[in-house]
Amino acid sequence: MIRILMANQETILTVENLGVKFDNNEVLKGLSFFVKKGDVLAIVGPNGSGKSVLFRALLNLVPYSGKIQWAPGLKVSYVPQKFNIDKELPLSVQEFFKFKEKNSKKIISALKSVGITDEHHIEHHILKERLGWLSGGQLQRILIAWSIIDNPDVLLFDEPTAGIDVGGEETIYNLLKKLKDERGFTILLISHDLNIVYKYANNVICVNKEMICYGEPNSVLDPTALANLYGGEAGFYKHEHSHDH
Amino acid sequence: MAEKQVSINMNIAMITNPILFQLLVGVLIGLGAGYLGSFMILKRMSLVGDVISHVALPGIALALIFEINPFFGAFAALFLAVVGIWFLEIKTELPSETLVGIFFALSLAIGILITPEPELLEALFGDITKIGSADVFMTIALIIVMFFAMFRIYRGLTLSVVSKQLAQSMGINVSKISFLFLLLVAIIVALGLKVTGIFLMGALVIVPAAAAKNISIGLARFTKLAALFGGISALGGILFANHFGLHPGPIIVLTSGVIFLLTLLFKK
Numbered sequence: 001m002i003r004i005l006m007a008n009q010e011t012i013l014t015v016e017n018l019g020v021k022f023d024n025n026e027v028l029k030g031l032s033f034f035v036k037k038g039d040v041l042a043i044v045g046p047n048g049s050g051k052s053v054l055f056r057a058l059l060n061l062v063p064y065s066g067k068i069q070w071a072p073g074l075k076v077s078y079v080p081q082k083f084n085i086d087k088e089l090p091l092s093v094q095e096f097f098k099f100k101e102k103n104s105k106k107i108i109s110a111l112k113s114v115g116i117t118d119e120h121h122i123e124h125h126i127l128k129e130r131l132g133w134l135s136g137g138q139l140q141r142i143l144i145a146w147s148i149i150d151n152p153d154v155l156l157f158d159e160p161t162a163g164i165d166v167g168g169e170e171t172i173y174n175l176l177k178k179l180k181d182e183r184g185f186t187i188l189l190i191s192h193d194l195n196i197v198y199k200y201a202n203n204v205i206c207v208n209k210e211m212i213c214y215g216e217p218n219s220v221l222d223p224t225a226l227a228n229l230y231g232g233e234a235g236f237y238k239h240e241h242s243h244d245h
Numbered sequence: 246m247a248e249k250q251v252s253i254n255m256n257i258a259m260i261t262n263p264i265l266f267q268l269l270v271g272v273l274i275g276l277g278a279g280y281l282g283s284f285m286i287l288k289r290m291s292l293v294g295d296v297i298s299h300v301a302l303p304g305i306a307l308a309l310i311f312e313i314n315p316f317f318g319a320f321a322a323l324f325l326a327v328v329g330i331w332f333l334e335i336k337t338e339l340p341s342e343t344l345v346g347i348f349f350a351l352s353l354a355i356g357i358l359i360t361p362e363p364e365l366l367e368a369l370f371g372d373i374t375k376i377g378s379a380d381v382f383m384t385i386a387l388i389i390v391m392f393f394a395m396f397r398i399y400r401g402l403t404l405s406v407v408s409k410q411l412a413q414s415m416g417i418n419v420s421k422i423s424f425l426f427l428l429l430v431a432i433i434v435a436l437g438l439k440v441t442g443i444f445l446m447g448a449l450v451i452v453p454a455a456a457a458k459n460i461s462i463g464l465a466r467f468t469k470l471a472a473l474f475g476g477i478s479a480l481g482g483i484l485f486a487n488h489f490g491l492h493p494g495p496i497i498v499l500t501s502g503v504i505f506l507l508t509l510l511f512k513k
Contacts, residue, residue, distance in 0.1 A: 059414045080410040089287065091403065092463035099400050100415075130462050131407070 009036040012074060012154065012186060013058070017066040020053050027053050030210050031066070035203075037153075040180065040187045042201035042217070044194065046230050049208040051190045052081055055156050058188070074154055077147040081158035081190070085139065087132040093142060094127035101149045110145040113182075115175055137168040141175070148179065157189040161196075169193070173200055194221065264487055266381055267373045271479035271497065273388045274437045275449065279475020280395065281433050282454030283468040284426060287406050291451050292342050293330060296349040298434045298446035300326040302356025305368045305438070309361055315368070316383075319438050322352070323431035331427055335420045353443070371442030371494040373483065384436055391429050398422045403464060440479065441494040452501040453478055459508035474504050 013035040020028040028050040035041050043051050057064040059078055070076070085091075097107045111122050126142075134142060140160060147155055160176065161169040173196055180187055191197055197204055198217050206212040206220070206229045213220040213229070285294035301319035308318025330345065360368055367375070405412040405419045412419050430450070437446045453474035454467075461467035482497030 056410070061410070061413050076414075078411065078414040080408050080414070085407060086289075088458070089406065090458055090461045090464055090467040091407065095464045096407070099404055128462065 009038065010071065011035070012037050012071040014069045015058075015067065016069075018054075018057060018068060019065040020050070020057050020062055021065075022062075026209065028057070028064075028207070028209060031205070031207070032211070033203075033205055033214055035154075035186060035188065037186055038180075038184055039203055040177075040189070040201045042197040042204045043188065043190045043207060044192070044197060044204060044229070045207040045212075051207055052158055054207060055080075055158055055188070055190065058156065075150065075152040076154045076156060077150070077152035078156040079143050079147050079158065079160065081162060085132040087130070089130070089132045091131050092127065093129050093131055093134070096131050096142075097127075097146060097149065100146060106149060107145075110149040111142075113148070113179065114141040114145040115171075116141060116145075136164045137172070140164060140168075140172055144172075144175065144179070148183070148185075151183075152185070154186045154188065157187065159190050159192065161191075161193075169196070176200070194226075197221070263374065264483070266376055266378070267483050267487075267493070268480060270376055270381055270384045271373055271440055271483045271493070272476045273384050274433065274440050275453070275475035275477070275479030275497070276472045277388045277391050277433045277475070278437055278446075278449045279453035279457070279478075280468055280472035281391070281426075281430055282450040282452075282475065283457060283471035284395075284399070284402055285430065285450060286454045286458060287403065287464075288423075288426075291455070293345050294430070294450045295447035296346065297323065297326060297330075297430065297450075298438065298443050299349045299353040299356075301435060301438055301446075302360060302368060302443050303352055304356075305364075305443075306356055306360035309364050310359070315364075316435055316438075320431060320435040323435055324428070326352075327424075327427040327431045331420070331424050334423060356443075367442070368438070369442050369444055370492060371438060371440050371445070373440045373493050376439055380439060387432055387436060391433060394425060394429055398425055399468075402426055441497055445494050445498045448498045449475060449478065449501065452498065452505055456501065456505040456508040459505070459512045462513055474501060478504060 011034050015034065016032050018028060018031040019026065031054065033041075043054060045051050053062060055078065056062045058068060059076065060068075094107070097110075101107055101110075107127070108119060108122055111126065112119075116122055116126060126138075131139070131142070144160075155176075157176070161172050164172060176187060176189075177200055179185060189201070198221075201217055203215065204217045204221060205214050206225055208229055213225040282294060285291065301322050304318035304320070304322025305315045306318070307322075308315045326349070329348070333344065356368075357365065401412060401417040401419070401422045404415065404417060405422065409419055434446050434450065437449055440446070441449050454471040456474050457467050457470035461470060478497050478501035482500040483493050485491070485500070486493035486496040
């Protein structure tokens with residue numbers, strides 16, 4: 001029964017034979033996969049393997065060949081990688097939110113849902129702070145709040161925890177999982193951390209210009225696939241101990 | 246009929262204190278330059294802002310040689326420079342500072358060589374005492390257009406500074422907005438050449454905005470203060486220069502410098 005339900009889940013993204021070329025340089029080729037509503041799809045691969053380019057193709061920001069088909073009427077929100085905001089940039093958190101949402105109540109409620117719960121603190125400190133003065137973890141929460149404020153259906157995160165220490169990383173992923181469970185988001189995320197992939201993703205694509213593996217993390221991320229992905233000497237594969245602490 | 250027209254014009258000239266004309270044009274250009282300057286700083290284009298006015302000189306020289314209004318010569322040269330900067334910006338995504346520095350200095354050198362001697366000094370240092378009613382109307386019209394256009398694009402412009410990809414993913418046409426913005430910069434610089442001249446117009450774009458940044462956390466305060474400081478610099482500079490019989494251009498820029506020093510005391 002469950003299996004049948006799963007199979008009937010609505011497909012919201014179909015990608016067929018996707019290729020991207022920059023100046024005759026093949027950056028991606030032959031990618032085919034699909035995403036269903038409520039999926040968490042992780043994209044893994046070494047640096048320069050085309051993961052970020054894949055996101056930009058999905059957002060129609062770079063020219064591509066092949067087919068990318070989103071279900072009609074979907075709202076997609078994207079948080080790009082390397083969000084290094086200049087400390088000197090005169091832009092307050094409040095102003096950053098107002099570019100997307102004028103209603104202060106909605107801003108406060110979005111901040112609450114990413115775990116910044118003290119309303120006094122939000123109004124008198126967080127919102128008045130310069131965006132560039134936030135710590136890495138705080139900034140990431142703000143960006144997540146920003147990305148969900150207009151109730152998107154799909155979230156695209158490029159390395160959501162880059163530049164955050166290990167403890168903070170775990171917190172951010174728990175937050176994403178909580179938001180997904182509460183609101184039924186579909187999440188596509190690029191991650192370098194395979195532990196995170198095992199723990200949070202129900203599907204994974206390994207990309208190194210072309211598709212090296214695709215499927216459930218437990219069944220496709222075997223030593224052979226990882227060796228193909230990261231080169232011969234990748235010493236990492238699934239930890240045998242449980243992550244359910 | 247023609248005689249009547251002339252006498253009306255003379256009446257206007259007589260009843261209008263020329264210092265009021267200067268103040269009106271100066272303050273409007275100061276406001277516009279300060280405001281646009283704040284976005285130049287936001288886009289980390291301080292150097293470009295500072296030296297872009299140098300490019301205008303060959304344009305002014307050619308306009309003088311072919312007896313066209315120097316404003317259009319200056320604007321044409323600035324427009325070409327803006328297209329060049331924009332092209333570098335979208336094609337390379339690299340800081341274009343070195344190239345800009347070299348290219349702009351060369352234009353200035355060529356400009357100095359080919360500008361007819363009698364007009365050279367005025368082109369280099371400006372002379373706001375020589376403005377006429379046509380300049381006043383043109384300034385008012387273009388400043389209104391500038392603020393209206395900025396009102397339309399400031400959101401996209403700022404988001405593209407925060408993250409170009411984020412802005413693009415929200416459907417913002419980053420390169421179009423960037424081009425429009427640079428075009429406005431070309432307009433304000435061409436307008437301001439009468440006020441401060443080639444050498445100092447860049448300072449009127451950058452210094453008030455740099456001062457505003459010292460004492461602002463957020464964007465709204467930063468951009469408004471930048472405009473205000475630009476306006477105050479022009480107002481104070483023209484009045485001071487008029488009172489002591491000095492050249493207004495340098496005094497305007499020095500006034501903005503004093504404001505900058507004062508804001509350093511309260512730096513955030």
